[in-house]
Amino acid sequence: xxxxxxxxxxxxxxxxxxxxxxxxxxxxxxxxxxxxFALALSFATGRLADRWSAELARSSTVxxxxxxxxxxxxxxxxxxxxxxxxxxxSATVLGPEEQRALLAPxxxxxxxxxxxxxxxxxxxxxxxxGFDVDGLRLRLSAEAPGAVLDDHTRWRRPLxxxxxxxxxxxFFSILLIxxxxxxxxxxxxxxxxxxxxxxxxxxxxxxAQDLYIARAFIRRFAQRAGVGALAxxxxxxxxxxxxxxxxxxxxxxTGLGFQGFEWIWPLFIPILAAGVAYWATRYAALRTLRGLT
Amino acid sequence: xxxxxxxxxxYGGGELLSDMTLTLAAGSFYFLTGPSGAGxxxxxxxxYMELIASAGSVSVFGQDVRDLDRDGVALNRRRIGVxxxxxxxxxxxxxxxxxxxxxxxxxxxxxxxxxxxxxxxxGLRDKAHRLPAELSGGERQRAALARALxxxxxxxxxxxxxxxxxxxxxxxxxxxxxELNRMGKTIVIATHDLNLIRxxxxxxxxxxxxxxxxxLQLAGAGL
Ligand SMILES: Nc1ncnc2c1ncn2[C@@H]1O[C@H](COP(=O)(O)OP(=O)(O)OP(=O)(O)O)[C@@H](O)[C@H]1O
Ligand SMILES: [Mg+2]
Numbered sequence: 001x002x003x004x005x006x007x008x009x010x011x012x013x014x015x016x017x018x019x020x021x022x023x024x025x026x027x028x029x030x031x032x033x034x035x036x037f038a039l040a041l042s043f044a045t046g047r048l049a050d051r052w053s054a055e056l057a058r059s060s061t062v063x064x065x066x067x068x069x070x071x072x073x074x075x076x077x078x079x080x081x082x083x084x085x086x087x088x089x090s091a092t093v094l095g096p097e098e099q100r101a102l103l104a105p106x107x108x109x110x111x112x113x114x115x116x117x118x119x120x121x122x123x124x125x126x127x128x129x130g131f132d133v134d135g136l137r138l139r140l141s142a143e144a145p146g147a148v149l150d151d152h153t154r155w156r157r158p159l160x161x162x163x164x165x166x167x168x169x170x171f172f173s174i175l176l177i178x179x180x181x182x183x184x185x186x187x188x189x190x191x192x193x194x195x196x197x198x199x200x201x202x203x204x205x206x207x208a209q210d211l212y213i214a215r216a217f218i219r220r221f222a223q224r225a226g227v228g229a230l231a232x233x234x235x236x237x238x239x240x241x242x243x244x245x246x247x248x249x250x251x252x253x254t255g256l257g258f259q260g261f262e263w264i265w266p267l268f269i270p271i272l273a274a275g276v277a278y279w280a281t282r283y284a285a286l287r288t289l290r291g292l293t
Numbered sequence: 294x295x296x297x298x299x300x301x302x303x304y305g306g307g308e309l310l311s312d313m314t315l316t317l318a319a320g321s322f323y324f325l326t327g328p329s330g331a332g333x334x335x336x337x338x339x340x341y342m343e344l345i346a347s348a349g350s351v352s353v354f355g356q357d358v359r360d361l362d363r364d365g366v367a368l369n370r371r372r373i374g375v376x377x378x379x380x381x382x383x384x385x386x387x388x389x390x391x392x393x394x395x396x397x398x399x400x401x402x403x404x405x406x407x408x409x410x411x412x413x414x415x416g417l418r419d420k421a422h423r424l425p426a427e428l429s430g431g432e433r434q435r436a437a438l439a440r441a442l443x444x445x446x447x448x449x450x451x452x453x454x455x456x457x458x459x460x461x462x463x464x465x466x467x468x469x470x471x472e473l474n475r476m477g478k479t480i481v482i483a484t485h486d487l488n489l490i491r492x493x494x495x496x497x498x499x500x501x502x503x504x505x506x507x508x509l510q511l512a513g514a515g516l
Pocket of ligand 2: 333335
């Protein structure tokens with residue numbers, strides 16, 4: 001008695017019920033539609049969090065502002081401190097050309113850098129574990145009073161955290177959507193079972209076991225949920241595809257959508273919906289049938 | 294096949310059936326008679342496990358009914374063909390599919406070779422695609438009999454299978470049951486129709502049970 005054996009009669013032992021069938025399909029479609037957007041949100045915020053943390057590149061900057069004569073000495077002192085700090089992979093003094101390149105966007109390429117009292121910059125790259133920011137600050141202030149550690153993470157961390165939270169909320173929404181779908185299908189299945197008490201009675205009298213009876217309901221609901229979800233996913237994917245292009249400025253909202261292989265993921269939603277319907281109906285049916293004697 | 298030991302049954306009020314002991318041996322042929330309301334249908338329901346005895350024990354194919362779970366009951370029912378007095382069908386399926394329903398339920402949907410022959414025998418071949426509601430009372434009874442026989446069960450319990458059909462059709466249905474009995478099946482027919490009983494007695498060794506005053510009696514040869 002294989003579950004996949006095609007016995008078309010076994011599928012038809014439950015009378016068709018147009019209205020509730022359409023409701024189930026519609027609800028599955030709506031839920032799948034929402035799930036696609038939650039998924040898009042998760043991916044977009046995930047991308048954002050990844051990009052921001054990658055951009056930090058585990059790098060920070062030490063800026064040395066000191067009277068003209070002390071810059072070289074303090075730079076050397078700061079370098080000594082940095083090179084003996086655990087967690088610092090490298091510390092590189094930026095040359096005039098590099099500093100000019102950094103400032104060019106703001107002041108133009110012809111900046112007479114030598115005549116300006118610009119601070120000296122040291123580019124610090126962390127290794128895997130990172131360094132103790134507060135400890136480094138203390139040591140720097142002792143050895144090179146003009147050195148200021150500029151830690152990008154200070155203001156970026158909360159953003160990354162927010163983005164990660166948003167991604168989690170997205171996944172949590174998908175979970176909720178799944179559970180809601182399960183609850184809805186359970187209710188619909190219970191209604192269908194109650195409406196078909198007479199059918200169940202006849203089936204029992206001819207020697208049908210619970211699983212055979214349940215299967216007719218299960219197949220039907222799984223099919224409706226799958227078909228409905230597919231429609232919802234297709235509509236939502238069209239909706240997402242029609243969102244404005246993500247601009248290079250990387251605004252968050254314009255980045256909402258799927259990229260590359262991410263487009264595959266929504267296609268799992270109908271399968272998931274059918275699976276959820278399968279288990280919800282199976283649970284509801286076997287439970288109800290156990291109660292009917 | 295089916296064994297009752299001091300069985301009693303009550304629907305909640307007083308006892309309807311009391312202290313019934315009977316063994317339905319393989320290959321036996323019984324008629325069950327008694328006044329309307331005496332409990333014939335109730336007796337048959339005890340035999341096919343739709344009702345559980347309030348006292349005493351019923352065992353079917355060697356298994357005590359009280360020890361069977363729902364799936365066990367279902368498996369045993371596949372070996373018992375039942376014609377209900379109020380023939381119950383799946384009203385949304387054509388009559389042919391209703392008749393082959395037990396096969397589908399048993400996962401043997403492919404074994405429907407007998408379907409045509411059986412439908413022809415009960416005279417429903419050209420009504421195969423009708424819905425149950427589109428059949429007459431007698432046609433429904435014949436369909437119910439066909440459904441009871443489709444699994445070639447070891448035991449056939451028929452509750453007034455000829456209640457609504459003419460004498461000629463009654464004879465035809467009885468002949469079918471007698472044929473099955475000759476093949477070794479156990480047959481129990483609840484009926485008021487004395488002519489049917491007489492006719493059967495000419496052909497097989499049929500015994501007549503009578504329910505009266507809550508008891509089961511083996512009726513004398515006087516019929
Ligand atoms: N579900 C039920 N609940 C309560 N009482 C019932 C139920 N079913 C039957 N009865 C009662 O039990 C008695 C016997 O019913 P049963 O159907 O067994 O009689 P019967 O011998 O088959 O009668 P008939 O010849 O009219 O078919 C009747 O008085 C009936 O009212
Ligand atoms: Mg009766």
